[in-house]
Amino acid sequence: MLLLGVISFNLIFIGISFLIAAYAIKKGMKTSISSSRVVEHLQKKDTLFSEELLMGNIQTKLDIVHYANKIENLGTIIQIPEQDKIKLIEDYKNVICCKITKCALIDFNTSNGIDYIDIQIDADLYQVIKEEKIASNKEQLKIKIMRKTDIKTNNMLEIIMHQCEKCGANIDPLTGICNYCKTSLKLENYDWVISQYEKIK
C-alpha cells in the first residue's frame, strides 16, 4: 500500500512537472512546418505523442543540464563525451533559470533500432553575475534526442515501477539513476535522452 502510494505520488509529480513545463512553453511557442511533419510521423506509431508533452519533457531535461553543478547530477539524460559534459557544467555555472521560448522539431529518423529527433531550441537564460546582479542571455541550441524505436510515450511511466537491478531500490525517474547505489538505468529504453548537444549562439 505504501509502495503504491509512493508510485502514484511519483507518477503525479512527473506528470505535473511535464505539464507545467509544457503549458509554459506553449504560451510563447511558435510551431514550424517541419514540427507538424515530425509530429504527424511520430503519432502514427505513438498515439500519445504530442509536441507539448515532448517540449515539457525537454524543458525538464534542459533544467537538469543547466542547473547541474557536477557530472553526476546529469544522470543518463545526456549522453555526450565526458569532456563536453564538464564544459557544459562550467558554461552554465550560476544559471538560475532556463526558459525555452521557441522549439522546432527539424527532422526525424530511425537507425539501428533507435529513433532520433533533431530539434532547434531558443531559450532565455538568467545567470548570476558579480555583485549579485542577474543578467539575461539568449541561447540557441541544436540538439538530437533518441529513444529505442518501439518505445512509446506511456513507457516513460515504467521507469517508476522499475527497480534497480543491483540493489532493488527505486530509480530516480528524471535522471535514470538508482536512488541508493547510483547505478544508471538505460534511460533510452523508456524515454527520450539527449544524444547531441550543440550551442549555436
Ligand SMILES: [Zn+2]
Ligand atoms: Zn541500486
